[in-house]
Amino acid sequence: MLHNLSATQAAEMLFEYQMTGSFNPLARKYGISPAALHRWRRYLGLNAEWIVRVKALEHELALMRNHCEKVEQNLAIARRVIIRFQPSPRKRSVLAALLIAQFRITHSSANSIVGLSKKTGRNKSWMVKENELVGMMEGFLAENPGYGFRKLFAILLRDEPCGKGLALRLYKKFGFEIGTRKIKPKVPVRIFKPMAVQIEPNTVWSMDLMTDVLSSGKRFWVLNVLDDFNREAVVIKVLMRPTVKAVIAALDEVVNFRKPKCIRTDNGAEFKAVTYRFWAKRRHIYCEYTRFKTPTDNAYVESFNGTLRREIFNHFRFADTRSLQRMLDDWRIRYNLGRPHSALQGLSPAQFAMLMA
Structure with missing residues (x-):
C-alpha cells in the first residue's frame, strides 16, 4: 500500500525506477507489491517534499468530494420533500423568491433547491436584448461578409451595453464565424418562359x-x-x-x-x-x-x-x-x-x- 513507504523512500524508489526501468526487482527490494509500485508511479519526477504536498492535497480533495456528495444527497432529499408537500410549481416559485430575498442566493440556485427549472420566473428582457444583438450582427455581416469577430465588435458593439464574452458566445452560437458562416448569394428569380421564335438577330x-x-x-x-x-x-x-x-x-x-x-x-x-x-x-x-x-x-x-x-x-x-x-x-x-x-x-x-x- 502507499503508506508502507515514507516520502523519502518513495522518491528514491521512483528515481531508481526512472533510471533502470525494472519493475518486479524494485518492488521486492522495497518490500511492496508490483501493484503498489504501479500506484506510486503517478508521483514520478517529484522529490520527497513535493510527494508529501501532493498527497496532502489528494487527501483534502477526497474529503471535499465526500462532503460535496453528502451535500448533493441532502439537497436531493430536500428537493423531493418540497415537491412532495408542495406540488404546485407556482407556490414553489414563491418559496424560491423567499430564498433569494433571505439568503441572497442566485435565481437559478433557488429554483434548483425547490425543484424548478433554472429559468423559471426569470425576466425575459435578456432574451429581447440577445435577439437585438443577433439581428445587429446578422445585418452587419451581411453587408461586410469578410469581417471577423474582432472587427465586428470594434465597429458595431464597442459602444453597446454588452460584454465581449456575451458577444463572442452569440457570435459562435449562431454560426457567424467565417468558416461556418452561411452566406446565401442573391439568386435571380427563375421564371419559366416558353422559347419564343425570335424575329430579329441579336435579340x-x-x-x-x-x-x-x-x-x-x-x-x-x-x-x-x-x-x-x-x-x-x-x-x-x-x-x-x-x-x-x-x-x-x-x-x-x-x-x-x-x-x-x-x-x-x-x-x-x-x-x-x-x-x-x-x-x-x-x-x-x-x-x-x-x-x-x-x-x-x-x-x-x-x-x-x-x-x-x-x-x-x-x-x-x-x-x-x-x-x-x-x-x-x-x-x-x-x-x-x-x-x-x-x-x-x-x-x-x-x-x-x-x-x-
Missing part, C-alpha cells in the same frame, strides 16, 4: 459550357454562344478553367461589335456570379436563367452541344488546346455558312439571316 443569345479531355487526360471546357434567331454559332471558345473572368473575356471579343438584348444560361456558378451580372448590367444586357435542373429551357444551345460533340469530339482527339481552337474556328465558319439546319427549313444560319433581312 436572345443562348450560352452554355461543355467539357472534354485532351489526349493527355487534361480537362478543358468549351464556351458555346448561339443566336436564337438563326442558330448562328457566335462564340466557340476553349477555356482551360470555367471561371467568370474567362467567360467575360470571351464575350467581350464579340460584344464589342455586336450586342444581344438578352443572354439565356443555366444556373452554373460562372453565370450567376456577381461579377458576371455586373458586367451584363454595365453592358445593358438582360440575364435570363433557366429553371433548376431543366436543360430543356435552354434547348437551342443544348442541341448545339450535342451536334458539336457528335461531329468533333467523338471523332478527334487533340494534344493541345491551340490545335483544338483552330479546328473549332474552322468548324464554326462552315457551320454558319454552309451547314443546313433542320429547324431553318434546310438553310444554313447565314442563308436564313440573308433571307429574313
Whole structure:
C-alpha cells in the first residue's frame, strides 16, 4: 500500500525506477507489491517534499468530494420533500423568491433547491436584448461578409451595453464565424418562359459550357454562344478553367461589335456570379436563367452541344488546346455558312439571316 513507504523512500524508489526501468526487482527490494509500485508511479519526477504536498492535497480533495456528495444527497432529499408537500410549481416559485430575498442566493440556485427549472420566473428582457444583438450582427455581416469577430465588435458593439464574452458566445452560437458562416448569394428569380421564335438577330443569345479531355487526360471546357434567331454559332471558345473572368473575356471579343438584348444560361456558378451580372448590367444586357435542373429551357444551345460533340469530339482527339481552337474556328465558319439546319427549313444560319433581312 502507499503508506508502507515514507516520502523519502518513495522518491528514491521512483528515481531508481526512472533510471533502470525494472519493475518486479524494485518492488521486492522495497518490500511492496508490483501493484503498489504501479500506484506510486503517478508521483514520478517529484522529490520527497513535493510527494508529501501532493498527497496532502489528494487527501483534502477526497474529503471535499465526500462532503460535496453528502451535500448533493441532502439537497436531493430536500428537493423531493418540497415537491412532495408542495406540488404546485407556482407556490414553489414563491418559496424560491423567499430564498433569494433571505439568503441572497442566485435565481437559478433557488429554483434548483425547490425543484424548478433554472429559468423559471426569470425576466425575459435578456432574451429581447440577445435577439437585438443577433439581428445587429446578422445585418452587419451581411453587408461586410469578410469581417471577423474582432472587427465586428470594434465597429458595431464597442459602444453597446454588452460584454465581449456575451458577444463572442452569440457570435459562435449562431454560426457567424467565417468558416461556418452561411452566406446565401442573391439568386435571380427563375421564371419559366416558353422559347419564343425570335424575329430579329441579336435579340436572345443562348450560352452554355461543355467539357472534354485532351489526349493527355487534361480537362478543358468549351464556351458555346448561339443566336436564337438563326442558330448562328457566335462564340466557340476553349477555356482551360470555367471561371467568370474567362467567360467575360470571351464575350467581350464579340460584344464589342455586336450586342444581344438578352443572354439565356443555366444556373452554373460562372453565370450567376456577381461579377458576371455586373458586367451584363454595365453592358445593358438582360440575364435570363433557366429553371433548376431543366436543360430543356435552354434547348437551342443544348442541341448545339450535342451536334458539336457528335461531329468533333467523338471523332478527334487533340494534344493541345491551340490545335483544338483552330479546328473549332474552322468548324464554326462552315457551320454558319454552309451547314443546313433542320429547324431553318434546310438553310444554313447565314442563308436564313440573308433571307429574313
